[in-house]
Amino acid sequence: MYHFTLYLKGSFYIYMVASMDEAYINEIRKDFPILETKVREGVPLIYLDNAATTQKPRQVIDAISEYYLKYNANVHRGIHALSEIASEKYEDAHSKVAKFLNAKFSEIVFTKNTTEGLNLVAHGLRNLLSRGDEIVVTRMEHHSNLVPFQIVAKETGAVLKFIEMEDFEKLDLNSAEKVITDKTKLVSIPHMSNVLGTINPVKEIAQIAKEHDALMLVDGAQSVPHLKIDFKNLGIDFLSFSGHKMLAPMGIGGLVGREEVLANYEPLLYGGEMIRNVDYDIATWNDLPWKFEAGTPNVSGGIGLGVAVDYLQNIGMDKVHQIEYELTKYTLDRFEELDFVKVYGPDAEHRGGVVSFNVYNDSGQLIHPHDVSTLLDENGIAIRAGHHCAQPLMKSMHIPATNRISFYIYNTKAEVDRTIEVLKQIKDIFN
Amino acid sequence: MNIYRENILEHYKNPLNHEEMEDASADFEDSNPVCGDEIHFWVKISDDGKIERATFKGTGCAISQASASMLTETVEGMSIDEVEEMGSDEIRELVGVPLSPVRLKCALLGLKVLQGALLKYKGEHQ
Numbered sequence: 368m369y370h371f372t373l374y375l376k377g378s379f380y381i382y383m384v385a386s387m388d389e390a391y392i393n394e395i396r397k398d399f400p401i402l403e404t405k406v407r408e409g410v411p412l413i414y415l416d417n418a419a420t421t422q423k424p425r426q427v428i429d430a431i432s433e434y435y436l437k438y439n440a441n442v443h444r445g446i447h448a449l450s451e452i453a454s455e456k457y458e459d460a461h462s463k464v465a466k467f468l469n470a471k472f473s474e475i476v477f478t479k480n481t482t483e484g485l486n487l488v489a490h491g492l493r494n495l496l497s498r499g500d501e502i503v504v505t506r507m508e509h510h511s512n513l514v515p516f517q518i519v520a521k522e523t524g525a526v527l528k529f530i531e532m533e534d535f536e537k538l539d540l541n542s543a544e545k546v547i548t549d550k551t552k553l554v555s556i557p558h559m560s561n562v563l564g565t566i567n568p569v570k571e572i573a574q575i576a577k578e579h580d581a582l583m584l585v586d587g588a589q590s591v592p593h594l595k596i597d598f599k600n601l602g603i604d605f606l607s608f609s610g611h612k613m614l615a616p617m618g619i620g621g622l623v624g625r626e627e628v629l630a631n632y633e634p635l636l637y638g639g640e641m642i643r644n645v646d647y648d649i650a651t652w653n654d655l656p657w658k659f660e661a662g663t664p665n666v667s668g669g670i671g672l673g674v675a676v677d678y679l680q681n682i683g684m685d686k687v688h689q690i691e692y693e694l695t696k697y698t699l700d701r702f703e704e705l706d707f708v709k710v711y712g713p714d715a716e717h718r719g720g721v722v723s724f725n726v727y728n729d730s731g732q733l734i735h736p737h738d739v740s741t742l743l744d745e746n747g748i749a750i751r752a753g754h755h756c757a758q759p760l761m762k763s764m765h766i767p768a769t770n771r772i773s774f775y776i777y778n779t780k781a782e783v784d785r786t787i788e789v790l791k792q793i794k795d796i797f798n
Numbered sequence: 799m800n801i802y803r804e805n806i807l808e809h810y811k812n813p814l815n816h817e818e819m820e821d822a823s824a825d826f827e828d829s830n831p832v833c834g835d836e837i838h839f840w841v842k843i844s845d846d847g848k849i850e851r852a853t854f855k856g857t858g859c860a861i862s863q864a865s866a867s868m869l870t871e872t873v874e875g876m877s878i879d880e881v882e883e884m885g886s887d888e889i890r891e892l893v894g895v896p897l898s899p900v901r902l903k904c905a906l907l908g909l910k911v912l913q914g915a916l917l918k919y920k921g922e923h924q
C-alpha cells in the first residue's frame with residue numbers, strides 16, 4: 368500500500384481508500400438480512416438507532432437456531448450428550464468474552480443486560496456501606512447507573528455524590544479529584560455517554576478511586592460494543608455491558624469483575640447453579656463465575672454473544688472504531704454547515720458514534736424531537752428521540768429531549784446524506 | 799410527509815383558543831415527562847353544566863399541541879359528562895392521522911388535562 372501511494376496522486380489515493388471502505392461495508396451489510404427491509408412500500412430502512420440496540424448478523428441468528436435445532440438442553444446438570452454440548456458451548460462463550468475484554472474466565476458473569484450487572488454491584492455494596500459513606504457517580508448517567516445507587520444510598524444512609532461536567536461535553540477531572548475521598552466506597556461512571564457520546568477517562572478516574580481504596584465500576588453499555596477494551600489495563604473492579612448493543616441477542620449481557628473482588632462479593636440471586644453444598648440450614652457458594660449465575664441461564668443468548676464477539680474480532684475493534692469515527696466526523700462536519708441544527712457533545716476525537724442534536728425552524732423555534740423522528744420514520748429512517756433514559760442530564764441542559772443518531776459497522780455516509788436531506792424538508796414543513 | 803400534511807400543522811402553527819382565561823371556572827396543568835410536553839387548560843362552565851369555552855397554552859410536539867387545539871373547538875357546548883367519557887378512540891378520530899402508541903400518548907395529553915380541570919371543577923361545585 369505504501370509503495371502505491373508514492374505513485375498515486377493524493378486525492379486519487381483518498382478516493383481509493385474511501386471506495387475500498389464502501390466495498391468493505393457493503394460486504395458487512397450482506398451479513399445483516401434485516402438491512403434489506405422495506406419499512407413501507409418503496410421505503411428502505413436506514414437504521415441509525417444502534418445505541419438503543421444493534422441489528423444481528425446471520426451468524427448470530429444461525430447460532431441461536433442451531434442451539435435449539437440440534438442441542439437444546441440444560442447446562443451443568445445432565446450427564447447426557449446434549450447437555451454436555453450445551454454446557455461446553457455456553458462455557459466457551461464465557462472464554463470468548465474473557466479473551467475479548469482481556470479478563471479471566473472466572474471474571475466473566477453472564478447477566479441479562481447492563482442494568483442487571485449494575486444492580487448486582489449496587490446490591491452487594493449494601494454489605495460494605497455504613498452511614499456517612501459515599502458513592503460517586505457522574506452528572507451524565509443513564510438511569511441504570513443512577514437509580515440503583517439512589518436506592519442503596521437511601522437504605523444504608525450513604526451519600527450519593529456527583530462528578531461534574533464541563534460545558535456539557537466532558538467530565539471535570541478536578542471535580543473527580545474533589546468528590547472522591549476516603550469516604551468513597553464505590554465510583555461508577557459511564558465509559559461512554561449514550562446522550563453526548565463523550566468517551567470518559569476511565570483509567571484516570573480509576574486511578575483516583577484506587578488512591579482512596581474505593582471500588583471502581585464502569586457502565587460499559589456504550590463502550591464494549593465500540594471500543595477495544597482491556598479490562599485488566601483499565602485498573603477497574605467491575606465492567607457491565609449488554610449483548611444486544613453489540614450484535615448479540617437480547618437478554619444476554621455480562622458483568623466483568625476482578626477475581627479478588629468477586630470472590631468476596633455478595634450475589635444478587637440465590638438458588639440452583641450458584642451453590643456448592645446445601646444443607647437445610649446453610650449453603651456454600653459455587654466457584655466463579657457460577658456463583659453469580661443462579662438458575663437456568665440464557666444458554667442460546669450466551670452462545671449468540673460468543674458468536675457476536677467472534678464477528679467483531681474478525682473485523683477488529685480498531686476497525687470498528689475507525690468506521691464509526693469516520694461516520695461521526697462526517698456527520699458532525701455536515702451538521703456544522705447547517706445553521707438549523709444544534710449538536711450536543713464534544714468533537715469527533717472525543718466521542719463515540721453517537722450524535723445528539725435538535726432541529727430549529729427559520730424563526731428559531733425548536734421542532735420537537737418526536738415530530739422530527741416521526742417524519743424521519745416516514746422516510747424509513749430510524750433514530751431515537753426523547754430523553755434517552757437520562758432525565759437529570761436533559762433537565763440540566765434545559766432541553767425536553769434530543770434526537771439521536773447512533774452508528775454501527777454497517778452504516779454508510781449515504782445514509783447520513785439521506786437523513787440530512789430529510790431534516791431539511793422537516794425544517795421547511797415547520798416554517 | 800403524510801401525518802403532518804393534514805390539518806395538524808395548521809393547528810400547531812396557529813392554535814385555536816390559545817390563551818389564558820381570566821374568568822375560568824377551573825384550570826389544570828400537566829405534563830408528559832417522557833417527552834416534556836406541557837399543557838395548561840382553562841374551562842368556563844355554564845350554569846347547566848355545559849362547556850361554554852375551553853382555552854389552552856402549552857409547549858411540546860406538534861401532535862400534543864394540535865390535538866389540544868382541536869379539542870378546544872370540539873368540546874364547546876358539550877356537557878361535563880360527555881367530555882369525561884371521551885377516550886383514545888375519540889382522540890384518534892379527532893386528530894385523523896394514524897398514531898403509533900407512543901404518539902397516541904402525545905395526542906391524549908390535552909384530553910387528560912382538560913378532564914383534570916373538569917374533575918377539579920366538580921370537586922369544587924358538587
Ligand SMILES: Cc1ncc(COP(=O)(O)O)c(C=O)c1O
Pocket residue numbers: 418419480481482483509511512557559560561586588589609756
Ligand atoms: C450508558 C448506558 N447505560 C446503561 C444502559 C442500559 O442498558 P440495558 O437496557 O441493556 O440494561 C444503556 C442502554 O440503554 C446505556 O446506554
